[in-house]
Amino acid sequence: MPSILFEVTDQVARITLNRPEKLNAFNREMAFALQNALRKCEPDDIRCVVITGSGKAFSAGQDLAEVVDPAGPGMSKILSEHYNPVIQLISDLKKPVLAVVNGVAAGAGANIALCCDIVVASESAVFIQAFSKIGLIPDSGGTFFLPRLVGRQKASALMMLGDKVKAEEAEKIGMIYKYFEDAAFRDEVEKITKTLANMPTAGLAYTKMAIQLSATNTLPEQLANEDALQQKAAATADFKEGVQAFLEKRAANFKGK
Numbered sequence: 001m002p003s004i005l006f007e008v009t010d011q012v013a014r015i016t017l018n019r020p021e022k023l024n025a026f027n028r029e030m031a032f033a034l035q036n037a038l039r040k041c042e043p044d045d046i047r048c049v050v051i052t053g054s055g056k057a058f059s060a061g062q063d064l065a066e067v068v069d070p071a072g073p074g075m076s077k078i079l080s081e082h083y084n085p086v087i088q089l090i091s092d093l094k095k096p097v098l099a100v101v102n103g104v105a106a107g108a109g110a111n112i113a114l115c116c117d118i119v120v121a122s123e124s125a126v127f128i129q130a131f132s133k134i135g136l137i138p139d140s141g142g143t144f145f146l147p148r149l150v151g152r153q154k155a156s157a158l159m160m161l162g163d164k165v166k167a168e169e170a171e172k173i174g175m176i177y178k179y180f181e182d183a184a185f186r187d188e189v190e191k192i193t194k195t196l197a198n199m200p201t202a203g204l205a206y207t208k209m210a211i212q213l214s215a216t217n218t219l220p221e222q223l224a225n226e227d228a229l230q231q232k233a234a235a236t237a238d239f240k241e242g243v244q245a246f247l248e249k250r251a252a253n254f255k256g257k
């Protein structure tokens with residue numbers, strides 16, 4: 001079985017982490033396969049990307065057996081060649097990336113989810129910054145994203161203590177967008193996915209860019225960026241269509257351009 005499943009339907013790319021017997025833990029092959037799948041999401045006709053896990057987990061992070069394997073990639077390559085490119089590819093995609101956390105998300109598995117634009121989880125999912133339990137620091141963008149999501153105090157505690165954060169709590173503290181009861185999860189995810197794929201994709205890409213720029217900008221810089229990006233959004237066909245549809249009191253038919 002391939003370690004990453006990839007399919008495109010109705011302008012949605014669905015990427016499934018697929019080593020269920022290892023709770024979708026990442027080895028080198030799987031990290032490269034995920035990078036390839038993310039690159040396949042770059043064309044404009046894909047308007048939403050979904051990342052989920054097969055079986056009962058989202059991902060248990062790095063495959064720890066590979067770390068101690070003398071024939072393995074070695075510590076010096078794991079971040080620079082496996083995870084950092086994955087985080088950068090997700091951040092650079094000019095479309096919304098939805099993490100659908102169907103079960104446990106630990107270590108790099110948790111932080112790959114948290115770097116996505118929107119994170120939803122099933123009620124039975126848990127998030128664990130598992131790194132401290134094995135003497136490592138949080139990686140895969142965790143030290144960038146988690147403090148910005150939940151604040152420095154909560155992030156420090158979760159990262160140092162390695163607590164298991166249930167989906168309901170993750171929603172409450174702003175770590176994720178929403179959690180859904182397990183029985184309703186698939187349907188709710190489909191609704192969000194369909195909505196995103198029919199939104200003005202270029203506008204969403206500019207929104208994503210503006211949010212990313214806000215991480216380091218001053219207010220004047222950010223206001224200038226909003227101005228520049230708004231000019232680009234206003235030049236899209238979807239802006240014209242959105243305004244026209246509003247005036248004609250009909251649903252807009254966005255093309256993502």
Ligand code: LHQ
Nearest residue numbers: 021022023025060061062063064065078104106107108130
């Ligand atoms: C696993 C794993 C796993 C291998 C479950 N590897 N087999 C960056 C820089 C360089 C090096 C290191 O890594 C990183 C990034 C990171 O991600 S570091 C953090 C790595 N991940 C962890 O430390 C999490 C380890 N796993 C766990 O703590 C538990 O498995 C969790 C809490 C995720 C799930 O617990 P359970 O639901 O009780 O499942 P389990 O522990 O029974 O696991 C099921 C199977 O999956 C089991 O195999 P087995 O053959 O006994 O059925 C585990 O050995 C295997 N597995 N995680 N990361």
